Amino acid sequence: MSLLRVENATRAFGSLVAVNDVSLSVAPGKLQAVIGPNGAGKTTFFNLISGFFPPTSGKIYFDGKDVTGLAPHQRVQMGMARTFQITEIFPELTVRQNLRIPVEVAAGLRLRPWISRRMRDEIDARVVELMLQGNLEDKANRLVGELSHGDQRATEIMMALALKPRLLLLDEPTAGMGDQETYDITRLIRKLHREQSLAIVLIEHDMRVIFHLADRIMVLTEGRVLADGTPDEIAADERVQAAYLGESH
Amino acid sequence: MKGPGQRSTNALVVLILATMPFWMQYVGGYTELATQVLVMALAAMSLNFLLGFTGTLSFGHAAYFGLGGYGVAMIIKYIAPSTPLGILVGVAVGTIAAMVIGALIIKLRGVYFAMVTIAFGQVFFFIAFRWNSVTGGDDGLTNWKRQALDLGFTRVELLDHALTFYYFVLLIFLLAAACMALILRSPFGRTLLAIRENERKARFLGIPVEHHLWLSFVISCAFCSLAGTLYALLNNFIDPRALYWGQSGNFVIMAVLGGMRSFWGPLVGAAIFVVLQDFISSRTENWMSFVGLFFVLIVLFFPRGVLGMIRRRSSQ
């Protein structure tokens, strides 16, 4: 059974149809890439999946349940987490504080006006574990706003992981990064995907990253699905070459 | 927010407050003025729970302050001569009003939220102003007095013992402050910080933002109504000015003056405000314009407030 199923999702902004009748199905543990030129509707598609706004028409199912009308925090509760194209973090808080908030939410503590010492130790341990995974342990007490772009990205990804999701939505995690940073983030994503059998939907521009990581690739142009298949199928697809890969090479 | 110096800061604050009645006279004050500092500080700190730690500006906190005050006054005057019962009812009334109004306005943000809190505040002001037969109208509620505490084994006189009443208020103030500090340092408190820092992100980390904002508003107003009950008890009097939006403005000034990012900042702001008000208003009618000027200067030169400025100096 698929973990995420999008059925004929459409989203219009006035007369502009940003996402037009898009369907997608992601199996547990798979890495699905979404590519397409700027303005193709990729981020809008993520906003529909994560509940930032509702689709004009169409349905979203997560884990077999219709989540089309649910608020973002309810989808998070069900195991869906996302990052943003433009990094969204708490810049005035430290790395530790940034991670601690989602860890506590995931532990079901968000309404607690106090916690026991034992509980606090468990939370701290989980935060440290996340910092180690994201190579952030030596920056634990730095304000996130002062970190490099790459480390901010890593923090944002680890914040999403702190929620213990089964589906992770990553919107251009390597955008605006140098080669080294891109490499580091790519390695991190691959590691998380392999080690935690986490399903990931990844929007990405960097073709090396895509063909390196993805189980399947969906190509969007002007809000519509141009092609959807394995990396080999996509690489061989003439329409994709003509419309998209061709012009970027 | 915490830091290693937190514990010694707290100890220092307690020490200063515990001795305040004894040195207040040397800075031109008296015991009742010291009590007023505590009362206003509690109101400003409760406002700052929302402003400084949740990132939401309310310009209507006087409504809950006043409801607390009228609550305690009416209980003692009309129902039962009990100070604790009056306080409990005053806080309950303010809190229930905050629950209802909070639910109506919690979708609003920024300036819109602030404006609507003013509007709701003024509703209570006009009720108190007009409903003469119950509230005493413009003249306020007089002819009632705070009652002695009956502790079973002994009675604590509060009325003619300004010093005893000061320590009674200090005890409540410290308990309330400890409560707020604990909440702010809890997982729930950190969700408020998350909302202040980046509301959208908070949402996508699984926090139902409206629900948490509502809770924060209600908690804040509950402590503000507690301050209002103490205010009425201090003066043995309450009138519609306690509910007026100008009073809400004073709370905001105190919080910003002292430093809204620090826990004790509003206490410092309230102390400066209350003492200055007492000092200047005994010499000129236009004391508000002096406070206004002072406020503008602080905001211009010390955007982090007085305490924020001292912190920064000492950490350099």
Ligand SMILES: Nc1ncnc2c1ncn2[C@@H]1O[C@H](COP(=O)(O)OP(=O)(O)O)[C@@H](O)[C@H]1O
């Ligand atoms: N909130 C919005 N309001 C109006 N138009 C939007 C909104 N979000 C996206 N769009 C428009 O939808 C189209 C697709 O945008 P987007 O999904 O961000 O593309 P991509 O992520 O593929 O670059 C663009 O033309 C964009 O201007």
Ligand SMILES: [Mg+2]
């Ligand atoms: Mg985009």
